[in-house]
Amino acid sequence: MTFPVGLNRVLEPAGVLPQAAWRLDARAEIGADEVRIRVERLNLDAASFRQLATKHGGDGAAVRAEVLEIIGTRGKMHNPVTGSGGMLIGVVDEVGPESPLPVKAGDRVATLVSLTLTPLAISDGLAGWDGMGEQVPAAGHAILFGRSVVAVLPEDLAPELALAVFDVCGAPALTDRIVRSYAGAAQPVTVAVLGGAGKSGSLALTAARLAGARTVGVVVSDAERETLTAAGLADHVAVADARDPVAVSSAVVAALGAPATVTVVCVDVPGCEHGAILATASGGTVIFFSMATSFPAAALGAEGLAADVTMLVGNGYVPGHAEFALDVVRRTPAVRALFESRIAAH
Incomplete structure (x- = not known):
C-alpha cells in the first residue's frame, strides 16, 4: 500500500499530514511511491532564518546548532516558532517503482515543497555552513512523496540562484x-x-x-x-x-x-x-x-x-x-x- 501524501512517515501525532506532524520518520529506505534525494544545499525561508539569527544575536554557531537540533528532533526542518522551513536542492538517489514524479536517478533537482513536510536527515553536521546566511551547504538525504512537487535544475542558471528563485516562485x-x-x-x-x-x-x-x-x-x-x-x-x-x-x-x-x-x-x-x-x-x-x-x-x-x-x-x-x-x-x-x-x- 502506498501513501502519496506521506502518512506512513508521520511518527507523532498519529492521523495528521506530514506538515502538521511534530516528528517524521526520515529513514533512508523508500516506499514504492517515494523518491530519495541526496541533499546538497538547504534554503531556509526568510522568516525562519531571521527568527533564529535574532534569537541568537547573530551567533552563527548557535544558529547552526539549533538548526541541527530541529532537524534531529523533528526529522524535518520545521522551525517551531515561525512554523516555516524552506526548501532544498540535491541529486536524485533512488526512485520508487510507483513514483509519479518526473525525475530519475542522477537528476539534479530542487524540491518545491516546504521542508516543514519533507523527511530530512543531515550527515555532515552542517560543517560547511557558518550560520550567517539563508543558504546552507549540507550533506544528508531527504524523502519526497507521490504528491510532492520537484523541478530539475535549469542548466543556464547557477544552482544557488535557481534555489533562491525556486524558494519564492x-x-x-x-x-x-x-x-x-x-x-x-x-x-x-x-x-x-x-x-x-x-x-x-x-x-x-x-x-x-x-x-x-x-x-x-x-x-x-x-x-x-x-x-x-x-x-x-x-x-x-x-x-x-x-x-x-x-x-x-x-x-x-x-x-x-x-x-x-x-x-x-x-x-x-x-x-x-x-x-x-x-x-x-x-x-x-x-x-x-x-x-x-x-x-x-x-x-x-x-x-x-x-x-x-x-x-x-x-x-x-x-x-x-x-x-x-x-x-x-x-x-x-x-x-x-x-x-x-x-x-x-x-
Whole structure:
C-alpha cells in the first residue's frame, strides 16, 4: 500500500499530514511511491532564518546548532516558532517503482515543497555552513512523496540562484494570476508590494508590471529604496515601516493616488497585516506571502476596519510556478542582479 501524501512517515501525532506532524520518520529506505534525494544545499525561508539569527544575536554557531537540533528532533526542518522551513536542492538517489514524479536517478533537482513536510536527515553536521546566511551547504538525504512537487535544475542558471528563485516562485505566479483577474476593470490595476526589495517582493513587483499593473514597492530603509530604485523594478518606491498601518497606507496612496488594487505582503517580520489591509482599495485583494503573517490578526483587522477586501494565503504553489519565476528572472536582468547580489552577500 502506498501513501502519496506521506502518512506512513508521520511518527507523532498519529492521523495528521506530514506538515502538521511534530516528528517524521526520515529513514533512508523508500516506499514504492517515494523518491530519495541526496541533499546538497538547504534554503531556509526568510522568516525562519531571521527568527533564529535574532534569537541568537547573530551567533552563527548557535544558529547552526539549533538548526541541527530541529532537524534531529523533528526529522524535518520545521522551525517551531515561525512554523516555516524552506526548501532544498540535491541529486536524485533512488526512485520508487510507483513514483509519479518526473525525475530519475542522477537528476539534479530542487524540491518545491516546504521542508516543514519533507523527511530530512543531515550527515555532515552542517560543517560547511557558518550560520550567517539563508543558504546552507549540507550533506544528508531527504524523502519526497507521490504528491510532492520537484523541478530539475535549469542548466543556464547557477544552482544557488535557481534555489533562491525556486524558494519564492509561488509569489510572482500568484501575483500575475490576481492582477490579470482584474482585466477589464473600470480603473487601471495598481499593485503595492510590501518588502519590494526582497526575493519574493522583487519577483512579485516584476510580475505585476509585466502583467500591466502600475506598481509601488514599499521598503523599510533609504538603502533599500536606493537599491530598488536603481533596479528600476517599480514605478514608485516608498519608505515605510510595514508594521505601521498609517505610514504604509499613506505611502501607498501618495505614490499611486489611491489605495492599491492588489497588495502583496513579502515582509518577513510579524505585524504587517493591518497596514496591508488599510493600503488596499475596497474590492481589492491582499496576498500574504510572509510566513510571519498572523491570520487571526488579518481576519479580525479587516473586520475591525470594515474592509471589503479578499485576503489570500500565498501557499507557494501555482501550476507552472517554477517555470514562470525562471522566465521572469531570465527576462529581467535587474531581478537576476538583485538575487545574485543577495546570494553573494551571504
